[in-house]
Amino acid sequence: MTLAPTRSLLAIALAGLLFAAGAHAQSYAGTAPVDRIAAVVNEDVILRSELDRAVANIRAQYAGKEAQLPPQDVLERQVLERLVLMRLQLARATDSGITASDEDLERAVQGVAEQNGMSVDQLRARISQDGMSFTEFRNNLRDEIVTQKLRQSFAQGRINVSEAEVDSAMTAAAASISQQFRLAHILVGTPDGASAEQLATAQKKIEGVKGLIDKGEMSFAAAAVRYSDSPNALEGGDLGWRGLNEIPPAFAQTIQQMQPGQVIGPIRGASGFQLLQLVETRSQAAGGGEQVTQFSARQILVKVDDTTDDAAAKAEAETLAARIAGGADFAKLASESSDDDATKRRGGDLGWFGADTYGNAFGMQVAALSDGQTSAPFKTDAGWVLVQRTSSRQVMAGSDSLRAQVRETIGRRKLEDEWNRWTREMRGEAFVDVRGLDGAAANPATGG
Structure with missing residues (x-):
């Protein structure tokens, strides 16, 4: 079982986003000569100019510590593999109808600025100083949002944390x-x-x-x-x-x-x-001032019942998601369209709740969002749901809150393991043809 890093979208450092300058093919197709191909990934390509830009950004991050970097050919291989994985994830997201709205993007830009102690204008100036256009930065950030949504979608129905697992972890923590x-x-x-x-x-x-x-x-x-x-x-x-x-x-x-x-x-x-x-x-010390996360969110529920089958409920939820992506007000849509009578009169407002208050699957969806972000439609026992996380906070842990936090961390670890396995399978099945400096095939294609 392989350990892997976890990341929060709004905690991405500027250096990490600058690396992603090579990840968005469309940005370069219009600004750089399409002279050589670094790799063919299924029906897509990664240009040599993209790879060179991404490698240059890594070298800039290691300024003064160049001796820590591997040889150029190894560094290029590592960076190219990152770009390949990003391409595969974006393609899978596109096939699944997963997108990032302009509203998602604006919130993410504001979040990155705040995480780095800047205003958006200051962030724009800093990005320009580092040699990247703000359009490229936004495109890279959009890709990050899409891959985060893909991960949320992947989690649905795959991760289960038993009460026995939580009991065992709680006992260990108390002792x-x-x-x-x-x-x-x-x-x-x-x-x-x-x-x-x-x-x-x-x-x-x-x-x-x-x-x-x-x-x-x-x-x-x-x-x-x-x-x-x-x-x-x-x-x-x-x-x-x-x-x-x-x-x-x-x-x-x-x-x-x-x-x-x-x-x-x-x-x-x-x-x-x-x-x-x-x-x-x-x-x-166990129990000594430990804090847990609570969330505030709104939801829209489309019930699956005798009059609305699963396919129709999913289609309606996707229509509502498209309206929200187009700028419709979430609270107003919840008041008009949600099938949850308990919350629709409040614009879908659920108030403050812990990660497992409404079930593990729902909690993982909310936890994966950034404040202000709206999920893709996902399935619950009641039907299809859209959720918009409005805020989050840290509170002192009581036994119920601590239990929810323990369940969340176990679920996050399981999701991490499953995600890593899935991305390995996706990479193994892909057609990836790495090219040489002249754009000709440098090694046999791998995957399907």
Whole structure:
């Protein structure tokens, strides 16, 4: 089981968005010569100019630390793989009818500005200084929103957290100090159905990387940048802070016994072989001032009943979603069209609630949104739902709120594992033909 980083859309650093400058083909088709192709991805292409721009942005992020970067050919491979995965996710979102409205985009731009302590005008000036047009920035941000919505849609019906799992996690939390662990990893990937020779080659590589780290010839972060096949390689393999509920059980017990700086592995998982480092820890007495997240949101419900079958309810929900994307007021539509009599008179307002107040699936949808963002239509036991998150807040945890928070973190970890598996399958099934510097095929196409 492979650990992977989690991200919040509005917490994306400017550097990360600048990397995405290569991710939007349409932006470059009109401004750069279509002279060479870096890769063919199914029926789409990634231009060499896009790849060069994305690599240049990574090098700018590592200004003064260039020695930490891998050789140029390895760096290009890592960056190109990111662009391929972005293309595949955007294509899947398009096929599923997932889009980002102008309203979504404006809220996201405002959120990025606030996260970086700027006004929108200051953000625009900063982006210009960094050599990117504001149009390109918005296009990249739109892609990020779409992939976030794709992830929300993916979660529907796939993730279930049992009461027994929550009980076990609550018991563990009550019996110990609440700890958090900052982790990093290095992944040497293997394909699905890898041969014995491929497994042996990958294992030899990961053991060689560990040898460099153990001998002090290279830091863990530098080795991740140079050798890891994980999407977060260029961030030094950083996985961020995790509670025990957010760490796969296979690792959790071992990590609790480790000291900061220690490395475990190689560990073989579904994605390949990995090394895992405990970077640092922090702790807090269980129940001592812990906070949980509550949300405020509005909903529109289209019931599935004797007069409206599932297909008709879904179609109506999609029509309402299109009207909202076109600028219609959510509260007004809820008052006119929602089948939930308890909330329609309040414009669909649900008030403040915890992540599991209305069920795990509903809570995960709301948690995945940004404040002010509207979900795509999703299915519940009552019918098809649109939800608009209006606000969020941190409150002191009571037992019910803490239980909801525990359920949310377990669900987030499960979603992470399923999402990683799904993206690996999508990549493996894709037709990806990487080209050489002259635009000619450099290696056989992979996938379907």
